[in-house]
Amino acid sequence: MRRRSAVKTLALAAGSTLAGKNLAQASTSGGDENLAATPESAAILVDTTKCLGCRMCERACAEANGLPEPAKSVEPGEQRDTTETQWTVVNRYETESGPVNVKRQCMHCLQPACASACLTRAMYKTDDGPVIWRGDKCMGCRFCMLSCPFDVPKFEYHSANPRIQKCKMCFDRLQEGDLPACVSGCPAKATVFGTRSEMLDLAWSRVYAEPDKYVHHVYGEHEAGGTGVLYLASVPFDQLGFRTDLSQQAYPTFTREFLYSVPFILTMFPPFLLAVSKATAGNRQEEGEG
């Protein structure tokens, strides 16, 4: 009977190891399949030197996505954040070289923290580039909000059936061959849509063509491992409300080391613990196991 119980223990431990191993393998190898991005993925270049601050993009966005119409007037100097009902906002910053208008929305990271944080793959990096949210999968845990370095995903706190809301780069319009609503609605051509490599080329060609006009920095080229929305500006980005202290490493890599340790612990702990238990069995008096 003693031998039989040992065999059962081994079998259980082995079973748990296998189950764990499958999970762990999945978490390391297959984990990044929805986080891949190619130079061909969709991107938007925002040239803040061309932006007039007319906020036509805000209206176009609301119209295309069935959101309430944005407020007609905005208090000067007010710094607004995107909300669950307004996925893009234009803020005006008074800087050393005059006022600068900055359009904000989801950055569509190449390796999004939100998508790697999502345990149901509701937050999803599409092959084309846009990061979208899929309501049939989401459980509303808001880990995407906690993880996003740009604090983009917004949650409907006052709904019994709440959604995570954010810019999806007009993913459905792109499927039909249209431009994102904010890009086509921009009268000043401050936003340009194309592939990421095209947008990077365009951004740097503008910087090189007018080195005195632009700061020598394309925001989003390296920030958070690279983003699908790129910015040009005439003043340093920290004056425009951008976080310039973000890592240049993609955010999913920060949890990778932990996830790599998972298969080691799951496979090595059970046999080790079993061995120690058998080795110290002499400590136990000769009586029932209960």
Place this chain on the structure above:
Amino acid sequence: MATVTADTPGFWNGTRRFGRFLAGEMKPRGRIITPFNVITIAIMAVAAVILYIRFTQGLGAVTNLSQDVPWGLWIGFDVITGVAFAGGAYVLCFMVYILNQEKYHPIVRVTVLNGFLAYVFYAGALLLDLGRPWNVINPIIGNSFGVSSVLFLVAWHFLLYMTAELLEFAPAIAEWAGWPRLRRWLNRLTLGAVIFGITLSTLHQSGLGALYMMARDKVHPLWYSEFIPIMFFVSSIFAGLSMVIFEGSITHRVFHHRVGEDLERNHDSIVRGLARICAGTLFVYLFLQVLVFVHGQKWEYLATGWGAWYLLEMIGFVLVPIGFFLHGVAKKRPRLIGTAAVLTLIGIVLNRLNISVIAFKWYLPVRYVPTWQEIVVTLAVLSAEIWVFRWVVNRMPVLDSTYVRAEAVEEANDAPASAA
């Protein structure tokens, strides 16, 4: 051995008998109107109303959560702190079943019961916080495995670990219900469940810390480091054991009539042993914290208000308890050990809340403060857990292992007869 099928009359008789037994056991024992009962029932009743509002009008109706602070008290305290407090179960199982330290056997059951209930209620409280709880099964049934997510790992581990702890506790249920054959069978699963449970605990205790790896720009540098997962794991050892000491001192008084001879005799010696381990692991933890602090060159933050708050946590609730634990062990003063355990628990609450709530987005002008509704629901979860704990302890052989021993002897005598 006769096979039991649904149509044998014996089966129905047995079921009916068990039904009557269960109905009898459901009746309250002792006085019903006590201050504890009155207060906790009031709390739970208010919480039920709050939760009705929460599920009909959304989280925003009862909580102060915002777009900036998506996780508040319900996650930061109920789940992240509660799970650290439940760490005693895996540590004690390691000592008793892996290191075969028989001395600690009398408190294993009550600790495992506590751990199990803590997971059921505190991890269960996660459901209250989920915006779309009806999708909670998605990562379990496999239609969308978010395998690159730390939360995916934590969710699975919660589920599996609850199963492991239920298996570890199941022999006590079988004894209570009078199923000796099932009990023997369950007993054989114990070691496997323990091994599985310890492995899972190592990963999800640290995993709770790993949740904050991508929030590296949002947690104050004094609390953020890439070693948070290791810190969470090490601190879960002394957090769990301090909880065992603290709870032990209460259950000892409240459930005195249920405490067995074994536990009664060894209690002080067990507590001193646990206190020694607490002091040791607290020291390791403090050392790691100092290492991270010096290596991360965080001196510049010390002169700020956050620095004072950090020092209070590290000195008042890590260094001081080490001294109290050691002194209490040396002078055999259980009261001092109890004080040290309480200080340690406060330190854990501070640490977990600092990372998840207090020093989270420390740069924001508007701070998150939980609403009274969030606090009441948290207290209700705690009350509900205590109710279930009390029900179980008053009925099942949890605190009395002499009962178990006697049963085991009886069984050993029975075994050949039933096999024949």
